[in-house]
Amino acid sequence: MNYPGGIRKKQENTVISYKNRGMTLEAELNSSNLYYKEENIAYIYKKPTPIKLVQVDYHRNLIKEGYFEKPSTTDYNGIYKGKYIDFEAKETTSKTSFPLSNIHPHQIEHIRNIKDAGGISFLIVRFTKIDKTYYLTGEDFIDFLEKETRKSIPIHYFDEKGFILKNTFRPQIDYLKVVDKILEVK
Numbered sequence: 308m309n310y311p312g313g314i315r316k317k318q319e320n321t322v323i324s325y326k327n328r329g330m331t332l333e334a335e336l337n338s339s340n341l342y343y344k345e346e347n348i349a350y351i352y353k354k355p356t357p358i359k360l361v362q363v364d365y366h367r368n369l370i371k372e373g374y375f376e377k378p379s380t381t382d383y384n385g386i387y388k389g390k391y392i393d394f395e396a397k398e399t400t401s402k403t404s405f406p407l408s409n410i411h412p413h414q415i416e417h418i419r420n421i422k423d424a425g426g427i428s429f430l431i432v433r434f435t436k437i438d439k440t441y442y443l444t445g446e447d448f449i450d451f452l453e454k455e456t457r458k459s460i461p462i463h464y465f466d467e468k469g470f471i472l473k474n475t476f477r478p479q480i481d482y483l484k485v486v487d488k489i490l491e492v493k
């Protein structure tokens with residue numbers, strides 16, 4: 308903790324908090340999207356969670372009461388080369404599989420709808436313990452769900468069907484390289 312005058316207090320007991328799990332991947336994607344915007348490459352934004360405000364103290368700029376109005380769809384959407392882009396970003400501590408419980412049914416339906424409407428939908432999944440980040444197309448994700456009864460996607464499926472995303476300087480996660488490969492095939 309930083310105190311005025313530069314004095315630091317050593318923290319003795321560390322408490323592990325899971326409330327910001329996934330924030331590293333999100334921060335890297337936000338940085339990448341800012342780069343894409345600044346370079347006029349793509350316009351992709353983090354979607355805000357819809358919140359219904361019930362009680363607000365406007366004098367102190369304080370929200371006193373609010374609730375989630377409806378379930379959010381996916382994390383990001385935007386436009387690239389005239390195509391609609393929509394994707395979900397997730398992190399998992401598992402070394403062997405991605406738990407499907409991390410994705411809600413309304414998000415699965417949204418990914419399916421975007422795919423069916425001709426947009427580009429996908430998942431970006433980071434396996435934090437092995438430091439691997441994958442891009443999995445919406446088509447391959449939905450195909451897995453339709454053919455398998457497992458409650459998780461094994462990492463070998465990501466190795467077989469997905470694309471590994473390496474961290475770079477700018478953008479930090481260049482997922483549009485994969486989108487370009489997919490657009491070439493179509």
